[in-house]
Amino acid sequence: MSDWTTHLLIAPVVVPMLAGAVMVLASDRWRWSPVPLGLASMLAQVVLAMLLLAAADQPAVRIYRLGNWPAEFGIVLALDRLSALMLALASVLGLAAFVFSLARWQRAGVHFHPLLQFQMLGLNGAFLTGDLFNLFVFFEVMLAASYGLALHGSGTARVRAGLHYIVVNLVASLLFLVGVSLVYGIAGTLNMADLAQRMRGIASEDRAVLEAGLAVLGIAFLVKAAMWPLGFWLTGTYSAASAPAAAILSLLSKVGIYAVLRLWLLLFGDDAGASVGFAGPWLVIGGLLTVAFGSIAVLASQNLSRMAGASVLVSSGTLLAAIGSGQVRVTGGALFYLASSVLAIGAFFLLIELVERGREVGADVLAVTREAFGTGEEEEDIDAPDEVGVAIPGTVAILGLSFMTCALLLAGLPPLSGFLAKFAILAPLFSAGAAVTPMSWALMAALILSGLATVIALVRSGIDVFWTTPHSAPPRVGLIEFAPIAMLLALCIALTAAAGPAMTYLDAAARSLHAPQDYVQGVMGVPDPEPRRAP
Amino acid sequence: MPDGIVLACLVGLPFVAAIVAGLLPTRARDTASMLAGAVALVCLGLVWSAYGTVSGGGVLRAELPWMPQLGLSIVLRMDGFAWLFAGLITGIGALVVLYARYYMSAEDPVPRFFSFLLAFMGAMTGLVLSGHLVQLALFWELTSFLSFLLIGYWHHTAAARDGARMALTITATGGLSLFAGVLVLGHIVGSYDLDVVLAAGDTIRDHPLYIVALILIVLGALTKSAQFPFHFWLPHAMAAPTPVSAYLHSATLVKAGVFLLARLWPVMAGTDAWAWTVGLAGLITMLIGAYIAIFQNDLKGLLAYSTISHLGLITLLLGLKSELALIAAIFHTMNHAAFKCSLFMAAGIIDHETGTRDIRRLSGLNGPMPFTARLALVAAAAMAGVPLLNGFISKEMFFAEALSATAPVHPLLNVLPLAAMLASAFSVVYSLRFIHGVFFGSPPTDLPRTPHEPATWMRFPVEILVLTCIMVGVLPAATVGPYLDIAARAVLGDATPYYSLAVWHGVNLPLLMSVVAMAAGVTIYLILQRRLREGMDGPPLIRHLDAQRLFERAMVTLSWRLARTLERIAGTRRLQPQLRLILIAAIVAGAGAAFVRGVGPGNLVPAPIDPVLALLWVVGAACALGAAWQAKFHRLAATILLGGVGLVVCVTFVWFSAPDLALTQLTVEIVTTVLLLLGLRWLPKRMQSSSAREPEVLGRTRRLRDLAIATAAGGCMAMLAYVVMTRTPPELLAQHFLARAYLEGGGTNVVNVILVDFRGFDTLGEIFVVGVVALTTFALLRRFRPAADSVELPEQQRDQLEADEARHARDDGRHVADWLLVPFTLTRLLFPVMLVAAAFLLLRGHDLPGGGFSAGMVVAIAIILQYIVGGTEWTEDRLSLLRPPAWIGTGLLLAAGTGVAAWAFGLPFMTSYFSYADLPVLGKVPMASALIFDIGVFVLVVGATLLMLIALAHQSVRGRRSTPRTLPQAKASPRVADAVGGGG
Amino acid sequence: MELVVSLGIGIVAGSGVWLLLRPRTFQVIIGLSLLSYAVNLFIFSTGGLRSGAAAVLARDEAGTLAQYADPLPQALVLTAIVIGFATTALLLVVLLAARGLTGTDHVDGRERDQ
Amino acid sequence: MSAAILFWAVLVAQLLLAAAMCCAVVRLLQGPRAQDRVLALDTLYVNAAILLLVFGIRTGSPLYFEAALLISLLGFVATAALAKFLLRGEVIE
Amino acid sequence: MTRLLPFPLVTLGLLILWLLLNESVSPGAILLGSVLALVGGGALWLLAPPAGRPRRVLAIARLLWDVLIEIIRSNNAVATLILRGPRSQAGRSGFVLIPLAMRSPYGLAALACILTATPGTVWVDYDAEDGTMLLHVLDLIDEEQWMRIVKDNWERRLMEIFE
């Protein structure tokens, strides 16, 4: 453990931890600006995530024993490709939100910067930990910070939505605790790998209770992942939150997905004895229903923010259904989808704020009403009223282009990564020789119809925002606000271009998730550190 | 040149140029058009350069892996068929660019236009050159998307917006369907590679999923090619600038559908299902399109419906089980591109020069624009199928196929010859109307602009195209013959039948049909002429069948009203249903999982019931139920009862050997009570009477349901708890902790050693939660605005002020001081006592019950007590060293720093260190780094708890400052006020 | 003994759930508090109930489960108590803010019939 | 012998104390006024402290003493806060 | 000295508290206890309690003894009263307004503690201007007698100690 590179593993936790704590102290005591420190921390996290992404690309899982205690009872961090992927996504999104907030949002309330750091702390910790209860703790860190960020800027809508968000998540946290304690009470361990090891040996009368615990745990995760009918809180909360907060929050639902992905494949894989594939069909059904509801919500959205929130639902549902199918290659595709949709939705949340800036309040509702009741009624004028186009101001053009990119990504239309992601999920289901089950058809229908719904809704509002009501004065958009959006979209494009290598990585990630022996062995098989000196 | 470069340039160059054009300044019309023209010409040249290869039956092919794991590659593949289309796209593209240069106004932001146009050209080329089905679907959607942008180019008009949206909605839907079809096809064949797919015809047609793939793919093709019942988007796409229509809606975009059908013809056609779907759709479209076209008053509308009709014709040809029909279809595709493009351009010229496209207003333009009139006349004649023009030849082939369609699958198809003649007659009618209505008759009056011939170069593309029509019409075999042959052979391969391209096949049935159709067309026009000139409100019989309106209605209903309704039904924005669902889900999941496998009590014998504990839990249960009962109208009572439950829980912890838990529970209990009371101040008075809002039955049902959920939840918890308590796993983590707590962790209080050492990472996270929550509450309270009815002083304080005033009492507030005299004295004396107790808990935590958290809570309680009795301002004057945020920061840093410090020794984060220092006088003193960690916890807890409580308490102070009648109080120390949220 | 504690957990949890489903914010916060008591006890109970077991180790000794209660659930409960306390405080502040901004103490920020 | 005496004494004492807590809780539920409930809660705290002391004797462990100590030192803060709330309408002014 | 040790009695008390808590009189405990006691004294100093310290230790001890006796006596009385049932207490409890001469806050606090700790009496209110105390008595047979008990038994002796 003496090699300093091993400490890289915990650095994504320690960096925001120290940065946030120093910010709290320094900005209170010496009135330091938290910005330089925040930037340094965010950049450091991106660099660390990239390093870890590279380091994780190997069959063996890397572990870090906290307090130098052996894995069998201490808390360990475990880094595999999935963790590294999530870390990378979190750090990128965090950096984007941070930079974006520098223009305006950081001033909308106190303690924004430390909260952002703590949010990163929670996310990074949750992605790294290999311990069930520690996962709970980091969930709570993450949620606590997210409460603050969701409420950042205050205001009626935020507080109203925040209240629901908090209550729902508190209930979910309690369910989490119930689940964890049942697991401990039956299996006698909290270490995920150890639990996986013990799954096979659980006596059948105990197994019922253990499965009940895991089912309750699953509900807790699914609430966070916003599976229908557990996720109605999401749209309201995310749409009410400030743009940078919403961008970060959009990743939070993916933490629920991450937990399901990690635990479900770890615990109910081929080594799970009688529990193999536990509740898989329910994941698929729930996922499909979530996609359906998300699509409906996308269509029914009266404003872009709600639409963005609803597309988070669609993305969650897609992932759940894909994961629930229990096929390695589908999981690989789902991971690709995860990466693409996290980046796209993050960019979209940030973009909405810029797009809607300067539009009059209620314009959305008006536009919708106009469409619903006004079209087709006026006589068409074929005498070409004014066949001279309107020049679009540069700012609006750039925003429009970004909007289009987001729309393509979210709807999964070609040629960007959103399309590739859907293809990557569907292609294995329909690969030659694969048995095409009703589930495959349902998933295909869900992916395609949700894409269609997204297209319709986004085109409707895109036309409304960029075409119908010409911006008399283009919105004031700082470079610092646009840069993070551009970065996220550029990453999506990079993901599109480098889909092959990315898919190789993610396929490997999926394979090791589906064959968790390496993970289990990596965590549990490490020899004990030399015994402590006696007192 | 290597194949790869040619193909890549063909597809890539337009895209690169599109980006460049997009970056040009708004007014750079000439630069942009030069760029576009150059690119189109270069591409045309590239296509031509491939002639050598494809004419010999060769195929250009380039492959670049994209997602090889999933069999996805970029495969560019140019065979004769693709070559023909690529030539069409680039060649007509070049002409359209030239035309657009003159058509588009100088004021228009033209670079954007050319940018889109170039990108479209690239996408279209990519589509026809696709050697991979997924890639084809990709470019397919791209063409839809770019056509959306092009149609919506003049987005300031509602027509453009609606047309664009409709086109995108329909074609993107089709594209998604095609994508699905491609996936199914890939499943059937095992590859998406076109070459592989084209070699697997029998596999495909015999596969049980053939019909699914067919429907999905045909759906894509029909939508794209504006076939019935998806035809209606095309007329509305006429809101696009005319060059767009000339390019997209005659030659390229709409041809993508028939391209696809022809491309997959060898492997998918020939079945009844194919004939049914493709053939029938084509037949209906051909007739309906032609019929409606007659009654269009808009020139472009007429052309649009005519296009629909001709596309229907082509589709119909593709639907027949005949190789010759396929060849006819390809041929007609080319011919149609030539004459329809020129007609669109002519219509654009007319529009451009006169300012209107309304056939009813236009007349006699032959006078001012004779040359244009000649060109339009020839093109329209080609459209009508007049001999010696290209349209005639392909029409003759069509008639021949209609007659020889030997195996129609349905009696309906027996009417083919008749239908062909009818459609042909209609086309004569609308062609006549176009020419006669616009160029002949009385000289034009009352036009927006005075018409005259357009710029020479604007007419040039039309001239080229019309010339092509004539050349092909006169010398088909010499001009177009070889190219058609290349294309046909590329599709059909060895199955290519003999056919002859000639103007004169002798007097035969098709010729007769032509003559009849021609005569019928002229007759119909003569009959209708007067009524048409006066203007008919849409086509008779189906006048009211306005597809656009239906579509919009459907869209609004489905995608908006229905979606809203469904969202309301399937979702909720209210909290209670959400919680209900979550709880039900948890109960069902937990109980379901348990019962599915069957669950019973475990192996352990339950301990005998201790009557004392049972009585204690009678108290606990009574308190819990009481709290549930009272929380609505008697909040204070509920708070008190909650305290009762907490106390019972605390005693239970003691009972079962968990003193640490008891201490923590107790302190938390107290702070929570104070917290709730601080909150109660700002909640509205609730009276028992105002509950008659909803019908009693409804309310009772709702309550019964909630009662059921609550009972189920409680029951499940109880059951699970019992089941778990009565069994114990063979191997508990706990054994490690017990074995090592003292020997390796250096503490006898195992719980504390777990908290600060074994699982110190949890605790570290936990204190960050507390810190974060404190910061959040503080941030929220900075912006706190109490409800109007809570702003004023509580009635108790108002009463006191009144009483004091009425009695001319001493200073306001003295009475309060009197009541509090003794408590004040006592609590101040208790302050240091509590601090010492806290120090006691903190320092011995590692070995005995206690620890940083409970110690911190005790200090917080001690300070809160001073606040309660002494008041905010008094306390803060005295305890000015309270800076909760700084304490929070310090505590977090101390705890995290202890973790980091291990790095200095090359050990993992949070590795603890302990030893016993032998000090003089004191003897052996335990020194554990865990203690520093615990002190960090302590500092954090003090800071965080105080921050939350004080920030809440400060709301009263803030409220009082803004209330006129105030108790005179000493000014709060500004530092403290600032630190704890006096900011408002 | 186990029965008593189970029933206690059940009743407290049931009361909490009942309140959680009520429309007033204060009911919800009390409900959540009750529910977290129940859950804390639940966690605690999964380690098995040991009355009169030693709570701390004797010096220089490696403890075994025969003499001591399972300390791990206790540690978990401690963490859960602390986190529960913090979130209760936050919820309280949020419901006050909601009440201030919306003028009602209904959980949805608006009365149902409005 | 002494063990038996103590066993019964402790058991009876604990039962009496538990009964006392039941009395207090009846008052707590009954009210009728808020002050009655606060008083009952205060009583509950004191009874619990005594119960814990007896429990300490029962187990022979001095560790439960701290819990009783903490109740006696801090338990009143909750009730004092409640009383202050009744008296002034807010806990901290 | 006063800066370091503003309240010597309190500091001593805290040291004793510490030693009792730790159940140890080892040098380490005394040293640490002294430090903490000093810190505790400083904390109290921050709160600026009213001046005044008790004198005459013997009087305190005698007072405490009397209080103990009184507590035992009234425990018995109140217990009897409760057990005899509600009929026995008809109309016998009530308020007494007692003028006090004592002004020392510590004296008043001690009086309050004594009265409240004694079952049957509760200190209700105090008016600093008039120096009157409102007392509630459970077994109020004779107001005058109660006034005498309070003034003679407790107030006088407390004034000796605190004033």
Next chain:
Amino acid sequence: MTHAVELPLWAAIVVACLLLLGAFLTLVGSIGLLRLRDFYARVHAPTLATTLGIGCVLLASMLFFTVLQTRPVLHEVLITAFMVLTTPVTLMLLTRASLYRDRREGSPDVPPIPARPLPKDGAER
């Protein structure tokens, strides 16, 4: 109660008596809480527990542990001290609150706010 075996009989008897007495007094106090008629009467009842009730139990505890551990166990004294210091705070505030609430409701059972002569010179203060 294996640990109590070593306790001498006399100590066991004393401890048992003290325990029973303390518990009994506490119970009586709580019964008083139920049986006494109004709040002002009830407020006296818990004092039984906070004085002799807890006192007896503390004595028992001290005796028990002192004899058992053969060293003086005195820290129970602290609880007594804390009880004496804290009970008045609660009860005074509570009774005063009750008095205020009863006066506000015009209850005849509580003394009214005592009349006070007009101040001689309002400006002085």
